[in-house]
Amino acid sequence: xxxxxxxxxxxxxxxxxxxxxxxxxxxxxxxxxxxxxxxxxxxxxxxxxxxxxxxxxxxxxxxxxxxxxxxxxxxxxxxxxx
Numbered sequence: 001x002x003x004x005x006x007x008x009x010x011x012x013x014x015x016x017x018x019x020x021x022x023x024x025x026x027x028x029x030x031x032x033x034x035x036x037x038x039x040x041x042x043x044x045x046x047x048x049x050x051x052x053x054x055x056x057x058x059x060x061x062x063x064x065x066x067x068x069x070x071x072x073x074x075x076x077x078x079x080x081x082x
Contacts (some may be wrong), residue, residue: 001028004048010037035073038063046077057082 001021011020011031020041022029030045032038046056058080063073075082 001044001048003051008019008041008044010040011057014017015045035075042075042077042082 001023005020008020009018010033011018012033013019013061020031023080030038030041030044032041049056056077058077061077061082063082065073
């Protein structure tokens with residue numbers, strides 16, 4: 001994650017801290033304030049994982065949008081839509 005997020009400044013500020021990801025045992029939650037930010041985060045994580053020989057399972061990856069605008073988001077990973 002350090003490699004993927006190096007130089008990235010997006011996310012949410014909570015109590016003065018920038019939050020753009022939450023890490024669990026074997027899962028990662030990416031937090032973004034726009035569709036463009038989320039696409040950049042996903043692309044960065046995908047690239048960093050690929051460079052280290054890991055894979056992102058697009059079939060198990062989900063998007064949760066929390067806002068008033070209910071239009072669907074189109075986030076892609078290596079030409080696959082999440």
